[in-house]
Amino acid sequence: MSGLPExxxxxxxxxxxxxMAVGTSLGIxxxxxxxxxxxxxxxxxxxxxxxxxxxxxxVLLISMYVGSVSGGLITATLxxxxxxxxxxxxxxxxxxxxxxxxxxxxxxxxxxxxxxxxLVSWVxxxxxxxxxxVWSTKLGAFxxxxxxxxxxxxxxxxxxxxxxxxxxxxxxGILVAMPGASPATGEIRWTLGFHTLDDGFKLxxxxxxxxxxxxxxxxxxTLHQPATRVDAAxxxxxxxxxxxxxxxxxxxxxxxxxxxxxxxxxxxxxxxxVVAYSAxxxxxxxxxxxxxxxxEGIIASEAANNATVGGALIPLIALGIxxxxxxxxxxxALVIHGLQPGPFLFENNPQTVGVIMATMLFANLFMFxxxxxxxxxxxxxxxxxxxxxxxxxxxxxxxxxxALANRMFDVWVMLGFGLVGVLMDRWKIPAAPFVIGFVLxxxxxxxxxxxxxxxxxxxxxxxxxxxxxxxxxxxxxxxxWSLRSVLSPKEHQP
Amino acid sequence: MKAARKVRLxxxxxxxxxxxxxxxxxxxxxxxxxxxxIKVIVPFSAGGGSDTFARIIQRAIEDQxxxxxxxxxxxxxxxxxxxxxxxxxxxxxxGYTLLLLHDGIMTAQHSGQAAYGPEAFxxxxxxxxxxxxxxxxxxxxxxxxxxxxxxxxDEPDTILFSANLGAPVHFAGLMLESAATGQGEARxxxxxxxxxxxxxxxxxxxxxxxxxxxxxxxxxxxESGLRALAYCGIEPHPxxxxxxxxxxxxxxxxxxxxxxxxxxxxxxxxxxFVVGVLNKAMESESVQKQLAELQIDPEVLSGSExxxxxxxxxxxxxxxxxxxxxxxxxLPMMTLAIVCLLxxxxxxxxxxxxxxxxxxxxxxxxxxxxxxxxxxxxATTGYVLxxxxxxxxxxxxxxxFVLVTALIISEQPKRHLWSILATSLVMSVGLHAxxxxxxxxxxx
Numbered sequence: 018m019s020g021l022p023e024x025x026x027x028x029x030x031x032x033x034x035x036x037m038a039v040g041t042s043l044g045i046x047x048x049x050x051x052x053x054x055x056x057x058x059x060x061x062x063x064x065x066x067x068x069x070x071x072x073x074x075x076v077l078l079i080s081m082y083v084g085s086v087s088g089g090l091i092t093a094t095l096x097x098x099x100x101x102x103x104x105x106x107x108x109x110x111x112x113x114x115x116x117x118x119x120x121x122x123x124x125x126x127x128x129x130x131x132x133x134x135x136l137v138s139w140v141x142x143x144x145x146x147x148x149x150x151v152w153s154t155k156l157g158a159f160x161x162x163x164x165x166x167x168x169x170x171x172x173x174x175x176x177x178x179x180x181x182x183x184x185x186x187x188x189x190g191i192l193v194a195m196p197g198a199s200p201a202t203g204e205i206r207w208t209l210g211f212h213t214l215d216d217g218f219k220l221x222x223x224x225x226x227x228x229x230x231x232x233x234x235x236x237x238x239t240l241h242q243p244a245t246r247v248d249a250a251x252x253x254x255x256x257x258x259x260x261x262x263x264x265x266x267x268x269x270x271x272x273x274x275x276x277x278x279x280x281x282x283x284x285x286x287x288x289x290x291v292v293a294y295s296a297x298x299x300x301x302x303x304x305x306x307x308x309x310x311x312x313e314g315i316i317a318s319e320a321a322n323n324a325t326v327g328g329a330l331i332p333l334i335a336l337g338i339x340x341x342x343x344x345x346x347x348x349x350a351l352v353i354h355g356l357q358p359g360p361f362l363f364e365n366n367p368q369t370v371g372v373i374m375a376t377m378l379f380a381n382l383f384m385f386x387x388x389x390x391x392x393x394x395x396x397x398x399x400x401x402x403x404x405x406x407x408x409x410x411x412x413x414x415x416x417x418x419x420a421l422a423n424r425m426f427d428v429w430v431m432l433g434f435g436l437v438g439v440l441m442d443r444w445k446i447p448a449a450p451f452v453i454g455f456v457l458x459x460x461x462x463x464x465x466x467x468x469x470x471x472x473x474x475x476x477x478x479x480x481x482x483x484x485x486x487x488x489x490x491x492x493x494x495x496x497x498w499s500l501r502s503v504l505s506p507k508e509h510q511p
Numbered sequence: 512m513k514a515a516r517k518v519r520l521x522x523x524x525x526x527x528x529x530x531x532x533x534x535x536x537x538x539x540x541x542x543x544x545x546x547x548x549i550k551v552i553v554p555f556s557a558g559g560g561s562d563t564f565a566r567i568i569q570r571a572i573e574d575q576x577x578x579x580x581x582x583x584x585x586x587x588x589x590x591x592x593x594x595x596x597x598x599x600x601x602x603x604x605x606g607y608t609l610l611l612l613h614d615g616i617m618t619a620q621h622s623g624q625a626a627y628g629p630e631a632f633x634x635x636x637x638x639x640x641x642x643x644x645x646x647x648x649x650x651x652x653x654x655x656x657x658x659x660x661x662x663x664x665d666e667p668d669t670i671l672f673s674a675n676l677g678a679p680v681h682f683a684g685l686m687l688e689s690a691a692t693g694q695g696e697a698r699x700x701x702x703x704x705x706x707x708x709x710x711x712x713x714x715x716x717x718x719x720x721x722x723x724x725x726x727x728x729x730x731x732x733x734e735s736g737l738r739a740l741a742y743c744g745i746e747p748h749p750x751x752x753x754x755x756x757x758x759x760x761x762x763x764x765x766x767x768x769x770x771x772x773x774x775x776x777x778x779x780x781x782x783x784f785v786v787g788v789l790n791k792a793m794e795s796e797s798v799q800k801q802l803a804e805l806q807i808d809p810e811v812l813s814g815s816e817x818x819x820x821x822x823x824x825x826x827x828x829x830x831x832x833x834x835x836x837x838x839x840x841x842l843p844m845m846t847l848a849i850v851c852l853l854x855x856x857x858x859x860x861x862x863x864x865x866x867x868x869x870x871x872x873x874x875x876x877x878x879x880x881x882x883x884x885x886x887x888x889x890a891t892t893g894y895v896l897x898x899x900x901x902x903x904x905x906x907x908x909x910x911x912f913v914l915v916t917a918l919i920i921s922e923q924p925k926r927h928l929w930s931i932l933a934t935s936l937v938m939s940v941g942l943h944a945x946x947x948x949x950x951x952x953x954x955x
Binding site for chain 1: 587717922
């Protein structure tokens with residue numbers, strides 16, 4: 018980059034440093050509070066940046082992005098509530114490990130892995146943004162559909178104890194995503210005449226209901242028992258230098274998977290951490306530890322969800338195509354400030370590309386620093402007595418659901434899915450595949466329909482397009498593999 | 512006895528809170544418009560084209576103090592803008608709720624996505640007009656609109672048109688077809704890709720041949736590989752390197768104007784007041800400059816001019832008919848079938864397990880735990896119901912809600928009273944301040 022000295026001097030101005038500090042810490046805070054998401058924070062901060070120049074605005078917004086993906090790990094680890102959808106997989110192992118007496122270790126692993134994921138994806142962002150983004154546009158609708166099918170099959174291996182319950186949960190998620198406007202034609206279906214349902218159920222209220230509300234009910238029902246919250250105050254954060262070498266393969270694999278998945282439009286941090294988690298589980302020497310406090314599980318999830326941030330920025334700056342909701346908002350921010358994302362951004366505004374990349378690096382360092390210093394104090398949220406904590410979280414659930422689209426309907430949806438969550442908990446149906454199915458169902462339908470419109474109704478391109486064929490074959494192998502690993506332990510039982 | 516005191520305490524707090532709430536809402540009803548902030552519903556998400564436009568206007572109104580109370584932008588996205596438009600349609604016609612929605616309001620009606628169109632509203636004004644651009648990828652063999660349409664006529668249903676079904680972009684394609692039908696049967700094959708960035712990606716990736724873009728979108732993507740074939744306006748556009756469709760022999764005018772709507776029955780004096788404010792805002796230097804950057808004409812239409820313009824646009828849109836898409840698989844029913852199947856499998860499995868080991872599940876819970884759980888659920892439902900009714904201020908209800916639930920959950924409500932009161936106060940006032948001042952969200 019030609020103006021490297023200028024870039025460095027810009028990044029070290031007090032304005033840029035303050036913006037990064039404010040952005041990262043606000044992002045972490047919002048990420049840590051269940052019901053508030055980074056997308057919401059960034060969308061709502063966008064008007065505040067109108068008065069700034071383009072570069073400072075990007076510094077603030079990207080710092081928020083990095084912070085919000087990271088903050089979720091605190092509440093996921095200490096409260097078993099994912100602060101953001103992206104940290105859902107962290108709850109599976111972070112909470113058991115913290116509950117088992119090692120909250121400092123659980124947080125330390127998450128924070129360290131987050132930094133690693135952010136840095137690895139930053140390197141790839143710098144090296145590969147142009148060529149990789151050009152490649153991803155070659156994927157057609159059928160290729161995307163096959164890719165999503167592959168991800169859906171992955172649900173089965175994440176489900177936990179029972180393959181059939183995992184699949185049932187995933188399909189239920191898809192089913193719940195069906196009411197409302199069809200993603201293909203906009204035709205309204207299954208709304209029973211309620212116009213508020215024309216847009217279907219939104220992810221945020223469903224997620225808050227399933228995870229936060231059902232957890233609150235769980236807490237209420239166990240009021241007489243000792244607290245299930247984890248107090249981190251006594252234990253110091255534990256991330257050792259030896260961890261870098263000990264988990265280097267897992268860290269690298271999860272970060273690369275997260276980055277790669279982040280590049281693909283529409284599949285964000287949630288899926289990145291799911292894929293990395295199942296990959297880590299499948300290649301682990303101790304897969305039975307996953308879901309019970311596996312250190313590898315925390316690392317995989319947190320490295321991958323932070324890595325998706327860098328990955329998703331690649332198609333955004335290289336082609337002006339957003340990979341996720343937050344990137345769509347960032348795209349809007351670029352345009353508002355008179356910057357045109359695309360291959361020519363590298364030529365016309367090298368300074369802006371530099372600022373985006375430098376912010377990504379600095380914000381990750383800030384994030385690490387903030388979390389290292391304040392994670393336990395943020396976790397103070399968790400050591401509040403329940404009669405204070407539960408009403409506060411309930412209020413946030415209500416206000417957060419409302420603020421999503423400014424309507425009370427979403428609040429009722431949130432409460433309804435709280436009930437669904439309680440019932441699923443009772444019938445031992447895992448909640449994670451439900452959410453993944455809910456997110457992926459419409460994406461799959463959208464791409465399948467677009468593909469069918471292209472081909473005039475023929476399904477043949479599913480197996481004649483090379484990428485599509487590869488993804489479908491991979492999905493098939495994954496299914497066979499998880500069927501085998503489900504069936505084989507039964508043979509050992511008498 | 513302890514429980515009885517708790518109930519008494521809770522009731523007392525509720526009573527005080529309600530009194531405070533009633534005092535709050537008793538405003539005087541007369542005096543001039545506007546007395547409180549005017550909400551503008553933008554039926555798309557924050558950061559999009561319509562939202563950007565609305566916020567440029569909002570800023571100008573704030574900077575020049577054109578309104579005594581702030582103009583509040585409320586994003587109500589979903590279902591192609593119909594979620595937001597329906598809210599305004601059903602709102603009280605008091606001039607405090609307005610809608611900002613472009614020509615999509617007409618295309619949604621004619622494509623059957625919404626059962627109502629402009630006739631369900633009082634049109635206030637039309638601001639910022641901009642035409643659509645018909646464009647192909649840089650490496651496309653089609654150099655002019657004529658080249659392209661020749662193929663569309665000779666080999667109908669082969670050229671892929673990347674569309675956002677039911678939106679103005681889709682109708683630009685349909686209008687091109689109907690303008691060319693004099694020369695033969697012209698037919699595109701429409702593929703649903705959605706927003707501008709996605710349609711651009713489809714062109715670049717070779718998944719479609721042609722699409723329509725707004726001028727802002729065209730400018731954004733031009734450098735990275737988009738070529739304009741035609742501009743669908745009346746006059747050529749300085750930023751678009753192509754002649755108008757009309758001058759190339761295809762009578763297609765497809766433009767997007769940001770229309771402001773009020774609920775049916777809003778008094779004309781209030782509408783005139785809003786038009787005045789919009790006029791002043793649009794004339795301001797900052798708006799003119801920002802619109803010039805976005806390549807939007809800073810035109811303002813109101814009154815009879817607006818009516819004629821709307822009628823003209825409606826007629827053009829109504830003149831083309833939309834073909835049904837190819838039959839798509841009934842995915843909802845397929846999913847339902849799979850869910851039922853898996854449900855039976857899972858039920859069978861757990862039934863078998865239960866047969867082997869007799870259930871010893873339900874753990875004994877002390878009755879007070881069950882009672883406080885149920886009371887909390889009840890309190891939450893009540894809180895949401897009262898919020899929805901909009902009878903009381905958000906701060907009052909939140910204060911009461913936090914207070915009541917904390918008292919229900921706490922085992923020693925009297926000892927913890929002060930910390931509970933402090934939390935309730937911080938939550939209600941703090942949340943209100945953060946959301947309305949920092950996030951500019953309009954709380955119930």
